Structure formats: C-alpha cells, structure tokens
Amino acid sequence: MERGHLLNKRILFMTGKxxxxxxxxxxxxxxxxxxRGKRVCLVGVGQSPNLCFIFSRDIxxxxxxxxxxxxxxxxxxxxxxxEEYVGLQLRVExxxxxxxxxxxxxxxxxxxxxxxxxxxxxxxxxxxxxxASGGRALKFDIIVVDAPATGHGLSFLxxxxxxxxxxxxxxxxxQTFDVQxxxxxxxxxxVCVASTLEExxxxxxxxxxxxxxxxxxxxxxxxxxxxVISPLFNGQGRAEYETLRADTRAMEVLAxxxxxxxxxxxxxxxxxxxxxxxxxxxLEILENQKHAPVIRIPHQYPGRVDLSxxxxxxxIINAALDREA
Amino acid sequence: MDxxxxxxxxxxxxxxxxxxxxKTTVSAALGLKAAMAGRKAxxxxxxxxxxxxxxxxxxxxxxxxxxxxxxxxxxxxxTLPGTLHAMMLDSKRTFDALxxxxxxxxxxxxxxxxxxxxxxVTTALAxxxxxxxxxxxYELSVKxxxxxxxxxxxxxxxALDFLDAPKKVTAFLDARVIQWFVKPYLAAERxxxxxxxxxxxxxxxxxxxxxxxQTLADIADFFLIFEGMYDEFRLxxxxxxxxxxxxxxxxxxxxxxxxxxxxxxRFFLERLESEGMEFGEILFNxxxxxxxxxxxxxxxxxxxxxxxxLPEHGPxxxxxxxxxxxxxxxxxxxxxxxxLFLEKTCLTGRGVRIPFFSQDVHDIAGLxxxxxxxxx
Numbered sequence: 001m002e003r004g005h006l007l008n009k010r011i012l013f014m015t016g017k018x019x020x021x022x023x024x025x026x027x028x029x030x031x032x033x034x035x036r037g038k039r040v041c042l043v044g045v046g047q048s049p050n051l052c053f054i055f056s057r058d059i060x061x062x063x064x065x066x067x068x069x070x071x072x073x074x075x076x077x078x079x080x081x082x083e084e085y086v087g088l089q090l091r092v093e094x095x096x097x098x099x100x101x102x103x104x105x106x107x108x109x110x111x112x113x114x115x116x117x118x119x120x121x122x123x124x125x126x127x128x129x130x131x132a133s134g135g136r137a138l139k140f141d142i143i144v145v146d147a148p149a150t151g152h153g154l155s156f157l158x159x160x161x162x163x164x165x166x167x168x169x170x171x172x173x174x175q176t177f178d179v180q181x182x183x184x185x186x187x188x189x190x191v192c193v194a195s196t197l198e199e200x201x202x203x204x205x206x207x208x209x210x211x212x213x214x215x216x217x218x219x220x221x222x223x224x225x226x227x228v229i230s231p232l233f234n235g236q237g238r239a240e241y242e243t244l245r246a247d248t249r250a251m252e253v254l255a256x257x258x259x260x261x262x263x264x265x266x267x268x269x270x271x272x273x274x275x276x277x278x279x280x281x282x283l284e285i286l287e288n289q290k291h292a293p294v295i296r297i298p299h300q301y302p303g304r305v306d307l308s309x310x311x312x313x314x315x316i317i318n319a320a321l322d323r324e325a
Numbered sequence: 326m327d328x329x330x331x332x333x334x335x336x337x338x339x340x341x342x343x344x345x346x347x348k349t350t351v352s353a354a355l356g357l358k359a360a361m362a363g364r365k366a367x368x369x370x371x372x373x374x375x376x377x378x379x380x381x382x383x384x385x386x387x388x389x390x391x392x393x394x395x396x397x398x399x400x401x402x403x404t405l406p407g408t409l410h411a412m413m414l415d416s417k418r419t420f421d422a423l424x425x426x427x428x429x430x431x432x433x434x435x436x437x438x439x440x441x442x443x444x445x446v447t448t449a450l451a452x453x454x455x456x457x458x459x460x461x462x463y464e465l466s467v468k469x470x471x472x473x474x475x476x477x478x479x480x481x482x483x484a485l486d487f488l489d490a491p492k493k494v495t496a497f498l499d500a501r502v503i504q505w506f507v508k509p510y511l512a513a514e515r516x517x518x519x520x521x522x523x524x525x526x527x528x529x530x531x532x533x534x535x536x537x538x539q540t541l542a543d544i545a546d547f548f549l550i551f552e553g554m555y556d557e558f559r560l561x562x563x564x565x566x567x568x569x570x571x572x573x574x575x576x577x578x579x580x581x582x583x584x585x586x587x588x589x590x591r592f593f594l595e596r597l598e599s600e601g602m603e604f605g606e607i608l609f610n611x612x613x614x615x616x617x618x619x620x621x622x623x624x625x626x627x628x629x630x631x632x633x634x635l636p637e638h639g640p641x642x643x644x645x646x647x648x649x650x651x652x653x654x655x656x657x658x659x660x661x662x663x664x665l666f667l668e669k670t671c672l673t674g675r676g677v678r679i680p681f682f683s684q685d686v687h688d689i690a691g692l693x694x695x696x697x698x699x700x701x
Binding site: 017018019020023049050053114149162165166199200201232233237240241243244247250253254257258259260263264265266267268269271272301304 | 343344345346441442445543581583584585586588615616619620621627630631634635637638640641642644645646648649651652654655687
C-alpha cells in the first residue's frame with residue numbers, strides 16, 4: 001500500500017471478477033471508513049439490487065441517499081451525469097435536457113464509446129470535491145466506488161487516458177486531465193481487488209494488479225481474499241478426528257446410529273477438507289504477490305449477506321488494517 | 326427442448342449469463358458433450374481472461390479454430406467420436422476484417438482502419454465485442470463446417486447487453502446520423518452555412534468548444550468514409566439477426582443459484598420471449614446438493630446419543646455434525662432458490678442443476694466430469 005492508511009485516501013475503487021463479492025465488500029469498506037469517523041459516499045455504477053438489499057431500501061438513481069449515519073449511497077447513471085455536465089457547461093439545464101432528449105442524439109449516444117465512463121468518472125471527481133453546506137470542509141471524506149467487473153472495470157479506468165489522446169484542446173481536455181490526475185494520484189486514489197479463492201477469479205485478480213500498476217499507473221489498495229473456507233479441524237482437532245476414524249468400535253457405534261451409517265457425516269467432512277485445501281492454495285498465490293496486502297474475509301455462510309453481515313466484514317477489515325499499520 | 330435434444334438437433338447454441346457464473350466452462354463442457362455424442366462441434370469464446378484457453382489446457386487460442394481432440398486424448402485417454410474445435414475471438418481483428426470485406430475499395434478500407442477515431446473506438450464502442458461475436462458467428466455458420474457452434478458471450482455486467490449490442494452498433498453508425506449531423510457540420514464549417522437542425526447546432530457548438538475542431542474533423546471524416554459502407558453493414562447486421570432468430574439457434578442460459586445472478590436470468594428470459602427468440606434450457610451452475618440418507622428430523626437426537634455413547638470423541642462428533650448441518654443448510658437454500666425461480670418463470674420441472682464440485686473446473690479432466698454430469 002502506498003503512503004498512509006487505506007481509509008485516509010479520498011477515493012477507493014472496488015473491482016474484481018463478477019461474483020467475487022464486489023458490492024458486499026464495497027459496502028463493508030464504506031461502513032469500515034464510517035466507523036473510523038469518516039463521512040462516506042458509496043457509489044454504485046448502475047443500479048444494484050444487491051446494494052438495495054443490503055440497506056433494505058430503494059436507492060433511487062442520482063439521488064444522494066443517506067442509508068446510515070454518515071453514510072450516503074449514490075447510484076450513478078451516465079445519462080443523468082451527462083445531463084448535469086452539459087447543464088453546468090451551458091448553465092441552463094433545460095437546454096441540456098432538450099438536446100439530450102433529441103431522438104437521434106439519444107440513439108447515437110446509446111452506442112457512442114467512452115462517454116459513459118468519462119462522465120461517470122467526472123461525477124466521481126465532482127463528488128470528491130463537493131464542499132459541505134455552509135463550511136469550507138468537504139462533504140465527503142471518502143468515496144467508495146463499486147466499480148464494474150474486471151474486463152469492464154479496467155477499460156472503465158482507462159477511458160480518460162484514451163480521451164486525452166483524442167481531445168486535443170479546450171475545456172474538456174483540461175477536465176479530462178483533472179480526472180486523470182485524480183485517478184493516478186496515489187495519495188488520493190487506490191484500486192482494491194476482490195477475489196474468491198478459485199482459479200479464474202484469482203487469475204483475473206493477479207492480472208488486474210499488474211494492469212493497475214503499469215498501463216494505468218494507479219495506486220493499489222488491498223486485495224480481498226473473499227470467502228476463505230477454514231479447515232474443519234486444526235492441529236489438535238485433526239489428531240482427534242484421526243483417532244475417531246481409527247477407533248473401530250466408535251465407528252461401529254456411529255454407523256449404528258446414523259441411518260446412512262454415517263456416510264454423509266464423513267463425506268461432508270471430506271468435502272469441507274477439499275474446499276479448505278483449495279482455499280488455502282489460492283490464498284497462498286494471492287499472498288505471495290508483492291503488490292498489495294491481502295485481507296482475508298471468511299466465508300459468511302449460509303444465505304445472503306445483509307447489513308449485519310456487512311458490518312461484521314467491516315470490523316474484520318478495520319482489524320486487519322490496524323494490524324497492517 | 327431438453328439439453329440432450331438441443332445438443333443433438335441445434336446448429337447454434339448461444340450461452341448467456343451474468344459475469345462469474347461459469348459460462349465459459351459450461352460452454353466448453355457443452356461442446357465436449359456434443360463431441361462425445363459424435364457431433365462436429367466448435368466452441369467460440371470472447372474473453373480477455375482466456376478462460377477457455379485455460380479450460381482446454383491450450384496456451385494460446387487464436388482468432389481461428391483449433392482442434393482439441395488430440396489434447397483431450399492425450400490428457401484423459403478419451404477418444405471423442407465427434408470433433409471439438411475451440412477458438413478465442415479477437416474482437417478488433419474481426420471488426421477490421423469486416424471493414425475490409427465491406428469497403429468498396431482497398432483504399433477506403435485503409436482510410437477507415439487508419440483513422441484515429443476508428444482505432445480508438447472499435448475496442449471501446451459499447452457493444453463492439455458482442456457485435457464482433459455475432460459477426461463471427463455468422464461467418465462461421467456460412468462456412469458450414471460444423472454441426473454445432475456454441476457461442477460463449479462476452480463477460481458483460483448484464484446478460485441483456487448481448488441482445489442489445491448489434492442494434493446499438495448499427496444505430497451508432499446510422500446513415501441518418503451522418504446525414505443530419507456530420508455533413509451539415511462540415512458543410513457549415515467549410516462554406517460558412519448556417520445549418521437548420523437546432524439541437525445539432527448546439528451540440529456541435531458544445532463539442533467544438535470542448536474538444537477543438539480537429540477532434541470533430543476526425544470523427545466526421547470517419548463517418549463520411551463509412552457512409553458508403555453503411556447499407557452493406559446494416560444488411561449484414563440484419564442477416565446476423567435473422568440467423569440468431571432462426572429455428573436452428575437457441576439460447577442457453579447459465580446462472581448461479583445466487584440472487585443477483587438469478588434476478589439477471591429472469592430479466593433475460595423475459596427479453597428472449599419478447600424478442601421472439603428461442604429459449605433452449607437453463608443451467609444452474611455450482612448448486613450445493615445434499616447427500617442422500619440424511620439423519621433428517623432426528624438429527625439432534627442422534628447427535629446427542631452419539632456423544633453420550635462416545636464421550637471420548639464428543640468434540641469431534643459435534644464438529645462433524647455442525648459441518649453436516651451447515652452443508653444441509655446451504656443445499657437447502659440453493660434448492661429453494663432454484664425451485665422458486667423455476668416456479669416464477671413457469672419452468673417448473675425444467676432446468677439442469679450442475680453440482681458444486683469440490684474442486685474448480687479448469688482442466689480437461691474437470692470438463693469431462695462436468696460434461697458427463699450433463700443429461701443426455
């Protein structure tokens with residue numbers, strides 16, 4: 001991690017392969033920062049049913065929605081962001097709406113490349129420097145972005161530099177420059193990566209780490225090893241388990257008691273062991289890389305992770321960050 | 326139609342689903358299954374993470390098809406009665422090849438391929454990967470070398486993006502856009518005309534203020550060269566759309582039993598229906614399943630008795646029981662989620678449940694195990 005505590009940064013992007021638990025971890029990071037006394041804005045790129053589930057409420061598009069004390073959720077929509085941006089440039093919102101509602105322009109914008117990412121990042125830039133009402137202080141100390149899945153997530157972060165090549169001069173060029181400076185300022189911004197402990201997500205996470213550092217030139221935060229499966233037995237317990245298995249009389253007693261002769265009991269234990277081994281092996285790969293520290297998040301089973309689960313993960317994150325410091 | 330029949334009778338299967346559900350792995354297993362049944366199958370994937378390449382143990386799959394029968398044979402000793410080919414789509418190269426094919430002259434093609442705007446947008450254009458995938462699908466289907474083509478769709482945030490992509494791309498390149506915006510803009514710039522479309526005028530004023538004239542000139546130039554190709558381009562897109570909607574093609578939906586993925590799958594089913602496209606089958610990947618012969622309601626009682634009879638093993642037995650209970654809970658949650666989904670989508674009795682294997686599927690052995698688990 002570069003210069004200073006992760007939660008003292010201004011902007012954190014949470015990325016990772018689909019299904020790696022990005023949204024849950026982004027929410028947990030936001031809660032963790034809040035618990036350290038920060039005013040936090042949690043930004044979802046596009047509507048997220050999962051975020052609504054976690055906070056058990058609707059998070060309307062493009063409305064700063066307080067969901068917890070000092071925690072605001074914001075659903076970013078590129079069309080709304082464009083409308084706001086054009087409105088600010090023209091200083092007339094109705095004109096902006098008129099232009100953007102033109103059918104052909106709308107048609108065209110649906111496929112036009114890059115602008116969504118650019119205005120999305122522009123809005124994040126805007127949020128990060130919003131002043132608090134009345135005072136000079138900032139409205140939000142930290143912005144946590146639940147970014148699109150990798151593949152999409154990385155091209156998302158690459159867009160400002162592409163636009164710097166396309167746009168030769170004018171105010172849009174300097175605005176793009178501001179966004180790009182925000183992204184590559186390692187003191188201000190960091191990318192966090194979520195990965196479950198399986199082949200593909202870990203491969204993608206490793207690739208993301210490389211890409212963030214070199215072509216993107218951005219700073220790394222932490223890697224979340226999500227859903228770590230712990231072994232059923234450790235050390236002493238393992239020995240006791242072996243003793244049971246070797247105890248013929250005890251095994252016969254169990255076989256007599258369980259309708260399936262105890263098969264499911266022992267199958268489940270072996271299954272768990274296999275998963276724990278796999279989990280450990282991939283954890284090792286993540287922990288052997290030198291780019292960013294790893295925070296382990298134990299498997300939160302069973303069922304969906306709700307707000308209380310998110311708070312539990314936030315505590316795990318804060319404890320890990322304290323250890324790191 | 327059930328999966329066995331789809332694999333036997335269809336010419337094209339399109340695998341869709343949200344990211345991270347194991348689409349690529351399932352696509353590869355479907356291809357393997359078809360080859361095991363004697364068909365000549367091709368799996369086409371579009372994926373920067375090269376997941377299929379990993380799955381098939383290939384270091385590098387190019388934009389062309391590679392036969393993997395020998396790899397399967399050498400790794401697992403299994404001789405496939407049919408054939409399995411695999412390829413990884415290179416989106417940019419497919420797009421470039423299409424431009425070369427449709428351009429009226431080699432010079433026009435070269436001018437488009439060399440245009441800075443084209444170079445920057447082809448990879449970034451919303452839907453360009455999906456568009457290339459469909460274009461490649463059409464090309465392969467016309468070549469008519471395979472009994473069955475399985476298309477693994479790009480990893481989009483939303484499964485639905487795939488259906489919208491071709492329309493988006495053609496809309497972007499729409500001739501009317503050129504007619505209404507770009508030409509008047511250039512004409513007005515060159516000859517000092519005032520043009521009439523008020524929205525366009527304001528839009529261009531903002532764009533020019535914001536980006537400078539040269540940027541807009543590059544963009545305008547791109548559209549002008551493209552104009553001559555547009556009709557061909559749209560015709561092509563229409564043929565692709567017709568192929569996707571034809572009776573030889575069906576969609577296979579892949580989902581995990583988790584909520585976000587199921588919600589996505591539901592939207593997708595609705596869209597398929599409203600677009601009049603054929604839904605083939607839904608595959609629930611990585612479903613936890615309960616082992617048979619469970620202790621059932623008497624579990625607590627049995628556990629208590631076991632601990633009483635074997636006090637020296639008490640803690641171990643309790644840990645084993647807690648672990649089994651957890652597994653039952655997980656399996657029960659998955660079972661209910663899948664059933665509720667099928668009920669809500671009027672598909673009760675349908676669907677293929679692929680169990681959660683204790684080890685990742687990322688090699689031939691894993692794919693074979695997965696393929697053997699599929700019905701048919």
